[in-house]
Amino acid sequence: xxxxxxxxxxxxxxxxLPQACAIxxxxxxxxxxxxxxxxxxxxxIEAKWQRIWEERDTxxxxxxxxxxxxxxLEMYPYPSxxxxxGHLRNYSIGDVVARYFQMRGYNxxxxxxxxxxxxxxxxxxxxxxxxxxxWTYENIAYMRKQLKRMGFSYDWEREITCSEPDYYRWNQWxxxxxxxxxxxxxKPAFVNWCEVCQTVLANEQVEGxxxxxxxxxxxxxxxxxxxxxxxxxxxxxxxxVDHLPGWxxxxxxxxxxxxxxxxxAEVNFPLVNGESPITIFTTRQDTLFGATFMxxxxxxxxxxxxxxxxxxxxxxIKRMRAEDRVVRTAADTEKEGVFTRAYAINPLTEEKIPIxxxxxxxxxxxxxxxxxxxxxxxxxxxFAQKYKLPIRVVIQPEGGGLSGEDxxxxxxxxxxxxxxxxxxxxxxxxxxxxxxxxxxxxxIGKGAVNYRLRDWGISRQRYWGTPIPIIYCDECGAVPxxxxxxxxxLPTDVEITMKGGSPLxxxxxxxxxxxxxxxxxxRRETDTMDTFVxxxxxxxxxxxxxxxxxxxxxxxxxxxxxxxxxIGGIEHAVLHLLYARFFTKVIRDLGLVPYGxxxxxxxxxxxxxKETYRCPTHGYRLPQEVDSTGRCTACGQPAxxxxxxxxxxxxxxxxxxxxxxxxxxxDTARLFSLFAAPPEKDxxxxxxxxxxxxxxxxxxxxxxxxxxxxLSKSPTHFSFTALTVGRPVxxxxxxxxxxxTEDLDRDFHFNTAIAALMELVNxxxxxxxxxxxxxxxxxxxxxxxxxxxxxxxxxxFAPHQAEELWERLGHDRSIFKExxxxxxxxxxxxxxxLVVVQVDGKLRSRIFLPAHAGEDDLRSAALLDSxxxxxxxxxxxxxxxxxxxxxxxxVTEE
RNA sequence: GCCGGGAUGGCGGAACAGGAAGACGCGACAGACUCAAAAUCUGUUGGGCCUUCGCGCCCGUGCGGGUUCGACUCCCGCUCCCGGCACCA
Numbered sequence: 001x002x003x004x005x006x007x008x009x010x011x012x013x014x015x016x017l018p019q020a021c022a023i024x025x026x027x028x029x030x031x032x033x034x035x036x037x038x039x040x041x042x043x044x045i046e047a048k049w050q051r052i053w054e055e056r057d058t059x060x061x062x063x064x065x066x067x068x069x070x071x072x073l074e075m076y077p078y079p080s081x082x083x084x085x086g087h088l089r090n091y092s093i094g095d096v097v098a099r100y101f102q103m104r105g106y107n108x109x110x111x112x113x114x115x116x117x118x119x120x121x122x123x124x125x126x127x128x129x130x131x132x133x134x135w136t137y138e139n140i141a142y143m144r145k146q147l148k149r150m151g152f153s154y155d156w157e158r159e160i161t162c163s164e165p166d167y168y169r170w171n172q173w174x175x176x177x178x179x180x181x182x183x184x185x186x187k188p189a190f191v192n193w194c195e196v197c198q199t200v201l202a203n204e205q206v207e208g209x210x211x212x213x214x215x216x217x218x219x220x221x222x223x224x225x226x227x228x229x230x231x232x233x234x235x236x237x238x239x240x241v242d243h244l245p246g247w248x249x250x251x252x253x254x255x256x257x258x259x260x261x262x263x264x265a266e267v268n269f270p271l272v273n274g275e276s277p278i279t280i281f282t283t284r285q286d287t288l289f290g291a292t293f294m295x296x297x298x299x300x301x302x303x304x305x306x307x308x309x310x311x312x313x314x315x316x317i318k319r320m321r322a323e324d325r326v327v328r329t330a331a332d333t334e335k336e337g338v339f340t341r342a343y344a345i346n347p348l349t350e351e352k353i354p355i356x357x358x359x360x361x362x363x364x365x366x367x368x369x370x371x372x373x374x375x376x377x378x379x380x381x382x383f384a385q386k387y388k389l390p391i392r393v394v395i396q397p398e399g400g401g402l403s404g405e406d407x408x409x410x411x412x413x414x415x416x417x418x419x420x421x422x423x424x425x426x427x428x429x430x431x432x433x434x435x436x437x438x439x440x441x442x443x444i445g446k447g448a449v450n451y452r453l454r455d456w457g458i459s460r461q462r463y464w465g466t467p468i469p470i471i472y473c474d475e476c477g478a479v480p481x482x483x484x485x486x487x488x489x490l491p492t493d494v495e496i497t498m499k500g501g502s503p504l505x506x507x508x509x510x511x512x513x514x515x516x517x518x519x520x521x522x523r524r525e526t527d528t529m530d531t532f533v534x535x536x537x538x539x540x541x542x543x544x545x546x547x548x549x550x551x552x553x554x555x556x557x558x559x560x561x562x563x564x565x566x567i568g569g570i571e572h573a574v575l576h577l578l579y580a581r582f583f584t585k586v587i588r589d590l591g592l593v594p595y596g597x598x599x600x601x602x603x604x605x606x607x608x609x610k611e612t613y614r615c616p617t618h619g620y621r622l623p624q625e626v627d628s629t630g631r632c633t634a635c636g637q638p639a640x641x642x643x644x645x646x647x648x649x650x651x652x653x654x655x656x657x658x659x660x661x662x663x664x665x666x667d668t669a670r671l672f673s674l675f676a677a678p679p680e681k682d683x684x685x686x687x688x689x690x691x692x693x694x695x696x697x698x699x700x701x702x703x704x705x706x707x708x709x710x711l712s713k714s715p716t717h718f719s720f721t722a723l724t725v726g727r728p729v730x731x732x733x734x735x736x737x738x739x740x741t742e743d744l745d746r747d748f749h750f751n752t753a754i755a756a757l758m759e760l761v762n763x764x765x766x767x768x769x770x771x772x773x774x775x776x777x778x779x780x781x782x783x784x785x786x787x788x789x790x791x792x793x794x795x796x797f798a799p800h801q802a803e804e805l806w807e808r809l810g811h812d813r814s815i816f817k818e819x820x821x822x823x824x825x826x827x828x829x830x831x832x833x834l835v836v837v838q839v840d841g842k843l844r845s846r847i848f849l850p851a852h853a854g855e856d857d858l859r860s861a862a863l864l865d866s867x868x869x870x871x872x873x874x875x876x877x878x879x880x881x882x883x884x885x886x887x888x889x890x891v892t893e894e
Numbered sequence: 895g896c897c898g899g900g901a902u903g904g905c906g907g908a909a910c911a912g913g914a915a916g917a918c919g920c921g922a923c924a925g926a927c928u929c930a931a932a933a934u935c936u937g938u939u940g941g942g943c944c945u946u947c948g949c950g951c952c953c954g955u956g957c958g959g960g961u962u963c964g965a966c967u968c969c970c971g972c973u974c975c976c977g978g979c980a981c982c983a
Contacts, residue, residue, distance in 0.1 A: 039933090250977070253898045257979045264983080282983060295983095331895095331981050360981040370983050378895090379981050412895090452982065573978080675919070676906060682976095684906060688920050695934095696919085702934090742910075752908065755918035762918090765935090836914050841964045843914060846949075867949075881963050887913050891963045 039694070040701035042665030046800040050151055058814060059153045061109055063559045070106035071560050072098040073539055073599075075568030075576070076113045076160070079139035080120055083146045085608040085647055085655050085673070085685065086569065092670040093605055093679050093748070094567045095152045099796040100744055101564075102153070103820040109560050110153055111542040113160030114140050117168070117531045119197055119213065121464045122503075125496045132464040133492065136163060146657060150666045151799050153816075158545045162534040167541065168466040169487030170551035171533050174583075176469055176480050177590055183229045184458075186478060190364075191457055193221040198498050199461045200225060202530060203454050204258070204575045209330075212575075219324065226468060226527065227455040230582045234259060234451050236596070237581055246601030248680065254573040260452025265436050267445035269294060269344040269371065272352060278302060278344055281366030281450050284376060285439070286431035288348045289420040290394035291371035292384070294355045295337065299363035306340040306355060313338050313357065320359055328359050335360050335383045346371075347444045348421070348435075358383060366450050374410065375402070381410035394419045395428065456579065458530040463494055463503035465528030473515035473522040482516050488524070502526040535576050536583035539563055539598055552592045566599040567679075573604070603748065606682035607646045608673075610653040614640040620652040644684050655685055667798035668694045674750040674797060697801055699761055700794065704787050707769055708808040711787065714780035720827055725775050726782030729767045730827065733786040736760040737823040740793045754797060760790055784809070792818050837862045838889040839871040855882045862888035 053059065063069075074094035077087055098110035114136075121132035128135065140161065147154070160167055178184040192201040194211040200223065205212045230237070238259045241252045264283035271277060278294060296303045298320035307313030316338040320328065327333060337358030346353050360379055361370055374384035374391040384391050391404040395415040402411055414428035423431055423438075439445030459468065467488040469481035481488055491510045494503050504510055504526040515522035537551075543560040544553035568576075577599070584598040613621040615632035616639075625633050632639045647654045660669050672693035677683040723730055736756050743753035769783035770776060788809060795802035795815050806815040830851050835858055837845040845867040849857060859882050862868055868890065876893035883889075 248899090250898050254978050257897065260979075260982070262982070280983080284983080329981070333981075335981075358981095360983095362982070365982045367983095372983090377983070379983075382981090450982075452979085570977080678907085681907090686906070686920065689906070692919055698934095746910070749908095749910095751906090752918080755908075758918055834914085838913085838964075841913095841962095846914080879963070881913095883913055887964090889913080889963050 039698050040705075040801070042667065042697075042800070045804045046149070046151060046666050049800045049803045050148060052803075052814075053151075053153075056814070058816065059110065059155050060157055061107060061155050063556055064107050065559070067107040068105070069109065069560055070098075070101040070565075071109045071539075071563045072101065072565045073109075073111065073542070073563045073567070075566070075572065076115050076535070076538065077143065078115045078118055078120070079136055079143055081139050081142070083143050083657055085657060088150060088657055088669060089608055089673045089683060090567060090569070090605055091147065091150065091152050092673050093603065093750070094565075095150075095670070095799075096674065096744075096750060096796040097565050097567070097748065098153050099799060099816065100820070102816060103792070103795070103818065105819060108153075109158075109542065110155060111158040111160070111545075112147065112152070112154040112156070113158075113538060113542070113545075114143075114162060115531065115535055115538075116140060116161050116163040117465045117528075117534055119199070119462060119464065119531075122462060122496050122498070126498060131492070132496070133163065136464075146661075149661055150670065153799075158542050160538055160541055160545050162531075162538065163464070165487045165489055166548070167538075168490070168534070170537075170541070171466040171529060172469040172481070172486050172488055173483065173551055174537065174587070175529070175533075176483060176486075178228060178586060179470075179480050181589075183232060183586060184226060185229065186224060186226050188222060188224045189227075189457070190220045190222050191225055192218045193223075194218055197462070200457055200459055202457050202532070204456070204532075204578065223459075225457050225459040226470075226525075227457050228582070230456045230579075231451065231453055233582055233585050234261075234453050236585060237453075237578065240581065240597055244597065244599075244602075247599075248602060248604055251570070251573045251577065251602060251604060255578055258453065258574045258578065262450045264432075264448060264450065265439060265445050266367065266448040267347065267371065267439060269347060269353075271355075272343040272345060278355070278369050279367045280369045280371045281448060282371060284373065284432075285435040285445075286417055286420075286423070286426070286428050287373040287376045287394050288346070288371065288435060289417075289423070290373040290375050290392045291346050291349075291353065292351075292374060292390040292392055293353050293372045294344050295358045295361045295370050295372050295380075295383070296340075296355065297361040297363040297368040298357055298359065300357075300361075300368045302369070303340070303357045306342040307338075307357070310341065313340055317357060320357075323359075329362060333359065335379065335386065337383060337387065339387070347439075347442075354389070356383075356387070364454070365452070375404055375407060376410055376412055378410040378412060381407070392419060456530075456582075458533060459527040460530055461502040462528055463490075463496055465531055466490070466533065467504065467510075468525040468527055468529055470525040471513055471515060471522045472525065473518060473520060475520055476515050476517040476522075478525075479515055479517050479522070485516070490528075502528075504528070532576060532579050536579040537587060539566075539580070540584075540587065540593065552587065554592055557593055561593055562595045562597060563599045565601045565603065567603045567605060569607070570604040577602070603679060605679050606677065608683050608685060609644045610647050610655065610685040612640075612643050612645040612651050612653045614643070620650065622652050644682075646682075647685065660690070664690060664694045665800075667697055667801050671697065671754065671798055675754040676751070678751050679748055696758060696761070697798060699765065700790065700798075701801060701805065703761065703764055704791065704805040705808060707783055707787055708805075708810075710769055711780060711784045712810050714784040715777050716781075718778060718781040720824075723778060723782065725771070726767070726778050729763055729786055730782045732760055732763045733789045734823040734827045736793060737789060737821045738828065741820070741823070744796075750797070753793075757790065757794055757797075760786070760793075764790070789821060791815060792821055833885050835862065835885075836887045837865060837868050838887065839868060840892055841889060844868055844871050851885070853885075855884055858882050858884070858888050862890065 072094055074090050098108050102108045116136050121136045124130060124135040125132045162168060175184055192206045194201050194216060196214045196216040197211060201211060206218050209218055211218055238261055241255050262283050264281060265285040266279050266281050268277040268279050298317045303317055307317060335358060337356045340355045340357060342355045343352045344355055372380035374380040375393045376395055391407060393402045393404050394417060396402055396418045397415040417423045417426045417431045423434055426434055436447045467490055469488045471479045471481060473479055491507050494507050496503050511523050511526060513522055513524050540552045540557055543556040547553045580598050584593060585596045587593050588596050613623060613626045615621050616637055618632055618634050621632055621639055626639045627633055630638055645651055672690045675693060676689050739756040740753045743749040764786055769779045771779055791802045791806050792815060802815050832848050833851050835847050835849055836843060837847060845865050847861055847865055849861055859880050878891045878893045881889040
């Protein structure tokens, strides 16, 4: 018996081919004259259709209020040189989405552009002696060509290049608008400084104390910098996360973590000497009675003051301030402190408690000062043990029994308040509220919220970016460049050295200017903007990329926005995706967009990985540098084999897209990257898998091309009820429509959609379009219907081949003008259903019944089945569970 | 430590609402075609068992329990892997 998938079991017998058919198989496959099966000529076909799409402006879109819109956007690339497989995967996913929605009748906006400002251009300038612009624009030209070779359905008329004045002038415009509203401001601050990049980095660009670009250690430097007040939107950015059902949970979690909201209280601790009190922030105000000392951050202004005339305190503060902050603030750094010999009063116990200065308290979180509750905070506990400070239990867990003397570690969980005067007996949640109320009544504190999120530092001491439109005048201070003077052009004659501060500072013609207010001599700001500013609103610009007099054109943006589907890498979960949300809210408040959230649905595609070989002495090796026994060919040592890691040049496990395209073509590259894994999971590259995709496309090609001539004579109508030999194939085609459509609608399950197409091709491979003259009309009708269905469903995945074969079937209109098919529920209705019979939950028999069989029919048929009866012998039937049209389970008495 | 995600054949992965575990592909094995190879086509392919080779039986979705007629799926308790945050008060 031919094995087919379970769902088609009922059709199996009808699909059997008599042995004699094998003789004619070559003929039916259209290869009888070929002698040898040649692969289809993807080079000619792909080039042909790319040319036709371009000539016919197939993917040009304009606003059309009469048609539902769909905005499909993939994160635009940084033009680093060549596209890598991650890009191609990202854009292949996006292209299927865009083409699918187009066929579903949507007006689809699918644009592409270049995130073309950034540091690598400056590095390349030094390395290769090229101007950053030259290097960037050569890369763009190359990468654009690659994308076109992939056949992506972009509206290239909307291409955006961020490094062009017609784009970055609007960065400056937005900066000025934000400056007007107090959302852009300058302040001195400790900032992250990367020695390699010679620039400041935003908090979001520091990962584990290292630069996100070059992974070098980041140091802290105090500099005067421009900031965007993202914290003005903290609550909205946090709350909005709850209203993004189309975003992956992990991205939302990351954003919540990054914003880091803590709810608690601020409490004032008066000083014994009567000076103004120390304010602390705590989330555990219910432990206030257990605060036996206080700790200030070394940078806290009061620390120096209290340490006046105390050499050891001064020395400690000096040493701590000089210490590398990344090291000092690491969790495993030993706690260290010094007693100021000053005292504060615990406002609830009215006890005198000592004030310390210690390394583990951070100025930038909360108020830079803490109350220490050693019994209920592990850090305070460790500190108290080291310096012999009192430990007092004020929270008892259920069952109690804790005492300060024999505590081995802090009890940080919730419990019941003890040793807390009027609050004794309250559980932690109520205690928290009660203490806040008490503090507020007595005016010694208040409920407070703290966030981890800091304002976004955007100044970069680099050349290849947007000039910040500010002029410094000795008389008038920092003066914004008037709107009418925009853009502030980035000068082209600049020397890039990567040392000695902002390159623009050395361009006299740029720096020296006149004050817009007093006309006196003045100097321009020489820092440029973080490149993340460009990507924070580019999706709005795509709606009106050519607008010369405004950043965003209200009506067009209102039509296209929000982005219906955004697709990109998880690495931007916080960075870009947080900034873009912030900018959208700012621009909304400028009255230019009706939405505060830019991206309705977000798909974070997985990385592209490949096996990696590593030799202990020679590092990463190419597969050919490792012999069959797994030893490095250079030194003979056993190499680490087959570990799957993200593709990267340094790991020597990359696949070059150009080679892939030369060898297999765009359709194969697309199909494999969509088939090998669901889009959100990592994709393990497999050369064999690519060949599998290529083989599949060849099968489709031979099949449809082989049929094409005969199918031109097909009848256009045939009654379903009259179908006989072609019936199962016709049904399979309808089932495939259903499956592919559902898979695309349900979170873009491309891999299973493609699997369904493969199943259909497998069935069609067994079907003949000629035969008995009496059957010929039916066979051709069914063959044509199935082949056309296959092509239409395949079109979003392998567009070139679908177009080509569509044309060969006699169509003169693009397959993308076809509307997406719908399945006929009556057709896929089976005449016969397979019922699974279980005895005590174990599969014991299968029976075929007419589709209209009811529950009672199922029950009696199951009980009558001879195999079931064997299993029932000597047993008492307890009950019979019937699942309509599916299953019968006979439960017996033991 | 807190938060999120995950674990299914030799491999990538299916199984939609609790109802046939392993679709589809890769690899492997066999056969057809061929002088031969490649390509193509056709089968077989989770593990084990058998004087019965069957529409056969037993086991099987990280581990241990539970709910249920029935669990990859739900509940409780673990292990391991991946990711985010973290001396954050």
